[in-house]
Amino acid sequence: MGELKTREDVQDLIAGLTLLGTGGGGRPEQGLEALLPHVEAGRRVAWAPVESVPDDGWACSVFGMGSIAPSEPLPAAERRRLGYPEDWVVPRPMVRAVEELAAYTGRRIDAIVPFELGAGNTATPMDAAVRLGATLVDGDCAGRAIPELSQTTAAIAGIRFAPGAIADPWGNVLLVKETASDLVTERIGKLVSMATKLPDMRAPCAHAGFLMRGRDLKAITVQGGISRALDVGRALREARARGGDAAAAAAAALSGWVLFRGRVAAKEWESRDGYMVGTTTVDGESHDAGHTLRVWFKNENHVTWRDGRPWVHSPDLVMLLDAESGAPYTNTLLAEGARVAVLGARADARLRTPAALALLAPRHYGYDLDWVPIEDLMGGR
Numbered sequence: 001m002g003e004l005k006t007r008e009d010v011q012d013l014i015a016g017l018t019l020l021g022t023g024g025g026g027r028p029e030q031g032l033e034a035l036l037p038h039v040e041a042g043r044r045v046a047w048a049p050v051e052s053v054p055d056d057g058w059a060c061s062v063f064g065m066g067s068i069a070p071s072e073p074l075p076a077a078e079r080r081r082l083g084y085p086e087d088w089v090v091p092r093p094m095v096r097a098v099e100e101l102a103a104y105t106g107r108r109i110d111a112i113v114p115f116e117l118g119a120g121n122t123a124t125p126m127d128a129a130v131r132l133g134a135t136l137v138d139g140d141c142a143g144r145a146i147p148e149l150s151q152t153t154a155a156i157a158g159i160r161f162a163p164g165a166i167a168d169p170w171g172n173v174l175l176v177k178e179t180a181s182d183l184v185t186e187r188i189g190k191l192v193s194m195a196t197k198l199p200d201m202r203a204p205c206a207h208a209g210f211l212m213r214g215r216d217l218k219a220i221t222v223q224g225g226i227s228r229a230l231d232v233g234r235a236l237r238e239a240r241a242r243g244g245d246a247a248a249a250a251a252a253a254l255s256g257w258v259l260f261r262g263r264v265a266a267k268e269w270e271s272r273d274g275y276m277v278g279t280t281t282v283d284g285e286s287h288d289a290g291h292t293l294r295v296w297f298k299n300e301n302h303v304t305w306r307d308g309r310p311w312v313h314s315p316d317l318v319m320l321l322d323a324e325s326g327a328p329y330t331n332t333l334l335a336e337g338a339r340v341a342v343l344g345a346r347a348d349a350r351l352r353t354p355a356a357l358a359l360l361a362p363r364h365y366g367y368d369l370d371w372v373p374i375e376d377l378m379g380g381r
Contacts, residue, residue, distance in 0.1 A: 001046065001047070001048050001049070001138075002046065002047050002138060002226060002227050002230065003044065003045065003046040003047075004035060004038075004039055004045040004046075005039070006039065007036060007039060007040070008237075009039070009230070010032065010035045010036050010039055011032070011233070011237075012230055012233030012234045012236075012237055013031075013035070013123075013226070013229055013230045013233055014028050014031040014032055014035070014119050014123065014233070015028075015232075015233035015236050015237070015327070015328060016228070016229030016230055016231065016232035016233030016234075016236070017031060017117055017118055017119045017122050017123065017229045017233075018031075018118070018119040018327075018328040018329075018330060019229075019232055019233075019236075019250060019319050019321060019328035019343070020117040020118070020143075020144055020145070020225070020228070020229050020232065020317070020319070021116075021117060021118035021119060021121075021144070021145040021300070021328075021330065022144050022145050022300040022301050022317050022318060022319050023145075023297050023299070023300045023301040023318075023319070023320065023329070023330055023331040023334075024068055024118060024145040024147065024276075024297075024299035024300040024330060024331065025116060025117060025118015025119055025120060025121050025122070025145030025300070025330070026064060026068075026118045026119050026120015026121045026122075026123070026124070026145075026330075027068075027119060027120050027202065027330065027332070028119040028120075028330070030119065030120040030123065030124065030202070030204070031119035031120050031122070031123030031124070032123075034120075034123040034124050034126065034127040035123050035126060035127060038127070038130055043130060044130070045126060045130055046136065047126070047136040047137065047138040047226050047227075048135055048136065048137065048138060049137075049138055049139075049223065050113070050137050050138070050139055050217055050218050050221045050223055051218065052135065053110065053111045053135060053137065053214040053217055053218070054110070054214050055213065055214045055215040055218075056213060056214060056215075057110035057111060057213065057214040058107045058108060058109055058110050058111075058211060058212070058213065058214075059109065059110060059111035059112065059113055059137070059211075059212055059213075059214060059217045060098065060101060060109055060112060060113075060208050060209060060210055060211050060212070061112070061113050061114070061115045061125075061141055061152070061154060061208070061209065061210040062094050062097065062098060062112055062114070062115065062124070062125040062128055062206065062207065062208045063114070063115030063116065063121050063125065063149075063206075063207050064094070064120060064121055064124060064204040064205055064206055064207070065149075065189045065190065065192075065193045065205045065207055065274075066190065066193030066194070066196065066197050066201075066205050066274055067193070067194075067197065067201070067271045067274050067275050067276050067299070068201075068276045068299050068330060068331060068332045069201065069269065069270075069271035069276035069332070070201065070332050071197075071201045071271070073199060073200040073201075073202075074198070074199045074200070078199075079199045082198070082199070084170050084199050085170060085171065088169035088170065088203070089169065089170065089171045090167060090168065090169045090170070090171055090173075091169070092127070092128070092131065093167040093168050093169055093204050093205075093206035094124045094125060094127065094128040094167075094204065094206045094208070095127075095128045095131050095132060096167040096173065096206065097165045097166060097167040097206040097207060097208035098112070098128055098132055098134075098165075098208045099132075100165035100167060100173055100175065100208070101163065101164060101165040101208040101209065101211065104163060104165065104175050105163055105211060107211065109132065109134050110134060110135060110214070111129075111134055111135040111136075111137055111214065111217065112125050112128060112129040112132075112134045112135070112136055112137065113125075113137040113139060113140060113141065113217060113221055114126070114137075114139075114140040114141070114225070114226075115140060115141050115142070115149070115152065115207075115210075116140050116141065116142040116144065116145045116146055116152075117140050117142065117143065117144055117145060117225045117229060118145040119330070120204070121145065122140065122225070122226065122229070124204065124206070126226075136226075137217070137221060138223065138224055138225065138226045138227055139221040139222050139223040139224060139225050139226070140221070140222055140225045140226075141153045141154050141210070141220065141221070141222065142222060142348075142351065143222035143225060143347060143348035143350070143351060144300070144315075144317050144347065144351075145299070145300045146300060146360070147275055147298045147299040147300055148183075148186045148359070149161055149182060149185060149186050149189065149207075150181075150182040150183050150185070150186050150359060151356075151359045151360055152210070152220075153220040153221070153222060153350045153351070153356075154210045154212070154220050155182045155210075156350075156353070156355050156356050156359065157216075157219065157220045159210055159212050159216060159220065160179075160182060160185075160209075160210070161176070161179070161182055161185045161207075161209040161210055162176045162177060162178045162179050162185065162209060163175070163176060163177055163178070163209070163211065164176040164185075164207060164208060164209025164210075164211075165207070165208045165209070166189070166192055166205065166206065166207050166208075167206045168192075168196040168203055168204065168205050168206065169196075169203050169204065170196065170199070170203065172192075172195070172196065174192065176188070176209065189205070189207060190273060190274030190275070191274065192205060193205035193274050194274050220350070222348045222350060222351075228254075231253055232250055232253045232254060235249045235250055235252070235253040236249060236250050236321075236326045236328075239326060240325070240326050246321065246325075246326025246341075247261070247321060247323065247326065247341035247343060249326075250321065250326070250343060251343050251345075254317075254343070254345040255345065255346070256317070256343055256344055256345030256346070256374075257343065257344045257345070257374070257378050258341055258342070258343055259293075259304075259311075259312060259318070259342045259343060259344045260282060260284060260288050260291075260293045260306070260341070260342040261284065261285055261286050261287070261288050261323060261339075261340070261341050261342070262282040262283050262284040262285045262288055262291075262293065262339070262340065262342075263282065263283055263285060263337065263338070263339050263340070264280060264281070264282055264334065264335065264336050264337060264338045264339075264340060265281045265282065265283040265292075265336070266279075266280070266281040266336060267279075267280045267281070267334060267335070267336050269297075269331070275298050275299050276297070276298075276299050276331060276332070277297070277298050277299075278296075278297055278331070279294055279295065279296050279297070280294070280295045280297065280301075280320075280331070280334065281293070281294050281295075282294075282295070282340060282342065285339070291306060291307055292306070292307055292308075293305070293306055293311075293342060295318060295320075295342070296365070296367075297331050298365060299331065300314075300331075301314075301318040301319070301320070301331070302314040302318070302362070302365055303362050303365060303367050303369065304318055310362075310369045310370075311377065312344050312374050312377060313361060313362050313369065313371050313372075314347075314360050314361060314362070314365075314371075315347035315351035315352060315356065315357070315360040315361065315371070316344060316345065316346055316347045316371075316373070316374040317343075317344060317345040317346075317347060318342065318343075318344055319342070319343045319344075319345070320334060320340045320341070320342055320343075321340065321341055321343065322338065322339070322340060322341075323339040323340055323341050324339060344374050344378075345374070346373070346374055346375060347360075352373070357371055
């Protein structure tokens with residue numbers, strides 16, 4: 001059991017979630033906007049272990065979908081011309097999506113489990129759980145952020161997204177009764193998200209689905225993610241306060257590694273099919289001077305090369321933070337010239353099975369490379 005009691009707690013949690021989002025997972029400001037009003041109003045924001053959910057209770061996963069690529073909002077006149085309202089008319093799409101799912105299926109949603117770890121995609125399900133009076137599960141379906149819903153532990157276990165509901169702030173509400181597969185569901189969701197984000201990339205395309213019983217929830221949940229994120233955020237803040245090495249502190253909190261330190265020499269990207277896709281190149285400094293790290297991302301960081309040789313890959317976590325402030329980066333905000341530290345950590349065992357690796361390792365993304373566990377690459381470091 002955990003709880004947010006102060007503004008500092010919220011800020012620590014969002015910092016930790018941003019780091020564990022591995023470059024994606026939603027905007028940090030979105031997470032702060034979702035949770036700070038509850039703490040400031042004295043509302044309880046708490047989470048519980050998955051074991052607290054009754055076996056015959058009903059749970060769902062809630063998440064936002066779409067590219068994280070930056071873009072300028074359309075002017076109000078252009079929005080009107082395209083048929084959108086000037087302003088958002090659904091203030092909390094995550095809540096609306098859960099309500100629509102419950103109404104369509106006739107099920108009372110007893111618990112909400114975040115889809116993934118990330119500043120926006122964990123905080124907004126937390127907000128929905130508070131507003132709906134549902135149990136918030138301390139865990140998620142990935143142990144990190146991921147670009148495709150078919151990569152979740154739920155989907156890998158054979159639990160389908162549909163029936164599901166989609167809602168956005170422009171007043172668009174859709175019910176997904178059934179789909180051919182979760183690969184197709186992912187495609188449908190991304191196409192809808194492109195319509196949602198056209199006027200403003202900050203607009204959330206909220207999904208509620210993966211309806212399951214408590215007994216199934218216990219089988220698929222990567223446990224402890226919210227608590228872990230809070231611990232990591234605190235480690236970052238405390239290291240900064242004492243003038244210490246924030247990257248090393250975060251790596252220790254994750255039982256991970258500082259993989260590389262340097263300056264972002266180049267960042268090439270495009271918005272493609274509802275994803276932000278690109279490569280970040282980091283020129284090494286200090287102990288890594290004379291070396292180069294390349295990081296390929298599809299919303300999140302997935303494939304790396306050190307001096308041209310394949311290195312750490314998904315499903316293991318690759319995370320970037322500011323070398324001076326210790327602030328974690330999303331790929332939306334990372335800019336050329338930034339001095340960064342690159343961290344690595346083990347993926348949860350559920351994401352290392354043969355079925356999971358077929359969806360998460362480099363070959364899924366088109367790279368003919370073998371995944372090697374990060375702890376083997378680090379050689380006991």
